[in-house]
Amino acid sequence: MTEAETTKRWYVLRVASNREEQVREALARKVEIEGLHQQIGRILVPTEKVKRVRGGQQRVYERKLYPGYVFVEMAPTDDGNVQEESWFIIKETTGVGDFIGTEGKPSPMSDVEVAKMLNQAERPEETPSIQMEFKRGDRIKIKGGSFEGFEGDIEDIDSEKGTVRVIVTIFGRATPLDIEYWQLEKL
Numbered sequence: 001m002t003e004a005e006t007t008k009r010w011y012v013l014r015v016a017s018n019r020e021e022q023v024r025e026a027l028a029r030k031v032e033i034e035g036l037h038q039q040i041g042r043i044l045v046p047t048e049k050v051k052r053v054r055g056g057q058q059r060v061y062e063r064k065l066y067p068g069y070v071f072v073e074m075a076p077t078d079d080g081n082v083q084e085e086s087w088f089i090i091k092e093t094t095g096v097g098d099f100i101g102t103e104g105k106p107s108p109m110s111d112v113e114v115a116k117m118l119n120q121a122e123r124p125e126e127t128p129s130i131q132m133e134f135k136r137g138d139r140i141k142i143k144g145g146s147f148e149g150f151e152g153d154i155e156d157i158d159s160e161k162g163t164v165r166v167i168v169t170i171f172g173r174a175t176p177l178d179i180e181y182w183q184l185e186k187l
Helices: 020-034 084-091 111-121
Strands: 009-015 040-044 047-054 057-064 069-074 096-099 139-142 151-158 163-170 173-180 184-186
Touching (some): 009 111
Antiparallel strands (some): 139 151, 151 163
């Protein structure tokens, strides 16, 4: 066995939208059944945990970092191609589109891309961040609470607490208010 065969490289696989997890599970089953652990290693769908507040209810869900893609670690042949047996197992899986590459040949990811993807995929469990569609300087309208109907500009965002500092004009004076982000709407 040559060094190229023992060193696995990462490849990107296009899959049907919202079928990433099903494809990952199906590939893992096929690798197990066919005994292809030497040729195919890890199969990943990188996600992150995100908090979302709707109607005052806080919910944590997993968001795909790369929708429509599955990452597969495979051992290439001596000339750098995907092994034929691996190629057919993957291409015959329902929901699989094609490999990312040039001239119809799968191209392995660069080491920098792999490091970035693995860092995101293998991040330790952490407090989920709150997903907000606002950014500093946005013009907003307050849609709930004591200041309902007031308009202002976003000065600061605290994604840990889910609050936004808004500058509104009250009685002709610029006044900063800390308001929960779900009480705001973009203008």
